[in-house]
Amino acid sequence: MKLVFATHNQHKFEEIKNLLPPHIELLSLTEIGCEEDIAETAETIEGNAQLKADYVFEQYGYGCFADDTGLEVAALNGAPGVYSARYAGPQKNSEDNMQKLLKELEEKPDRSAHFKTVIAFRTEKEQKQFTGICEGRIVKDRKGSQGFGYDPIFRPDGKDQTFAEMTLDEKSEISHRARAFRQLAEYLQK
Numbered sequence: 001m002k003l004v005f006a007t008h009n010q011h012k013f014e015e016i017k018n019l020l021p022p023h024i025e026l027l028s029l030t031e032i033g034c035e036e037d038i039a040e041t042a043e044t045i046e047g048n049a050q051l052k053a054d055y056v057f058e059q060y061g062y063g064c065f066a067d068d069t070g071l072e073v074a075a076l077n078g079a080p081g082v083y084s085a086r087y088a089g090p091q092k093n094s095e096d097n098m099q100k101l102l103k104e105l106e107e108k109p110d111r112s113a114h115f116k117t118v119i120a121f122r123t124e125k126e127q128k129q130f131t132g133i134c135e136g137r138i139v140k141d142r143k144g145s146q147g148f149g150y151d152p153i154f155r156p157d158g159k160d161q162t163f164a165e166m167t168l169d170e171k172s173e174i175s176h177r178a179r180a181f182r183q184l185a186e187y188l189q190k
Helices: 010-017 045-060 081-086 094-105 168-174 176-189
Strands: 002-005 025-027 064-073 112-122 127-138 154-156
Touching (some): 010 025, 045 127, 064 176, 081 094, 127 176
Parallel strands (some): 002 025, 002 064
Antiparallel strands (some): 127 154
16 A cells, blocks of 8 residues: 655654554655745644645645654743744744743743644545654753753653654654554554
8 A cells, every 4th residue: 555654854764664554565755756934824723734744636637645743831821833834934944933932931830741643544445643742841951962952851751861862763663653553553554
């Protein structure tokens, strides 16, 4: 079965390719000739994932899955949430985003947060969504050099390292993205 993963992020593509069953031939957006940046204009993480999956299916005719992820911080009423990638502005700069978030949390005692990934799956016959959540907290100082995005300031519950201090294998055991993709992989095994 051929499926498109609607991402331009090669790191994410490789990470997910390893989680899927061997009978799935995973194609990238580049491989199907989709070079455009698919607009993420929905008000929710679920909505953005669905927009991307629908776009690839409708424009290119392939079964597709797309994900969207957000960091939701309790003390900020769920922000940055759907705006996580562009929290500090349209330049989508991880360093700027972390700096803004840390500044906003300076005076807040509650640093609990969670990452949430939603995968929208779309084929001619069906449409489904899968959700993965990883609870944790925002640390005060950046730690580690692995990963991307907010990984240097997010420490999962029960761990003494941030995501950025973990190896890819360690992170994949517990991450929100891995949890959602494992649900998708189990579904595709059926």
